[in-house]
């Protein structure tokens with residue numbers, strides 16, 4: 001089962017992203033793109049993905065985390081560009097974002113459905129009941145991004161997935 005965290009209630013909340021959040025999301029993920037932890041995402045791409053993007057906001061209404069969901073088929077989707085501001089790391093925002101996306105997926109789509117991510121934070125996802133699986137399980141994803149990625153020959157990202165029955 002996914003774990004609750006009182007910080008989610010006390011210090012921030014998770015909501016669907018809105019079009020006016022695009023610039024803040026871009027600023028949030030920028031440092032992770034610069035250090036090659038996340039793939040580049042243009043303002044246009046962030047804007048296009050807004051209908052399936054969530055943000056964590058603090059009490060001052062500032063965006064401290066975000067994540068997007070992308071569908072490859074009716075039964076396969078990816079959590080993409082999950083990021084929490086460095087100064088807010090380890091306060092439960094990442095967990096709250098993933099839990100909200102899982103809730104959204106489980107309540108709105110045909111089941112069983114698989115949610116996956118490519119990530120360096122495997123143990124974070126394992127704490128949320130994801131399991132590590134071979135990246136080759138997701139050839140469409142690999143075709144889409146790996147061929148244009150600077151790390152393609154020496155990528156150490158791992159794939160994780162959860163199946164919602």
Ligand SMILES: CC(C)(COP(=O)(O)OP(=O)(O)OC[C@H]1O[C@@H](n2cnc3c(N)ncnc32)[C@H](O)[C@@H]1OP(=O)(O)O)[C@@H](O)C(=O)NCCC(=O)NCCS
Pocket residue numbers: 003032037038079080081082083084085088089090091092093094095096117118119120121122123124127
């Ligand atoms: C990975 C990331 C989203 C986690 O967000 P966060 O808000 O710091 O994580 P949380 O506070 O919700 O942590 C939930 C649990 O996972 C653990 N955890 C967090 N990050 C972890 C990591 N990188 N590795 C292992 N465990 C991690 C926490 O200790 C916590 O454990 P607990 O339940 O025992 O207390 C955040 O570190 C981040 O933005 N990283 C850079 C971008 C990135 O790697 N994104 C993933 C790409 S898909």
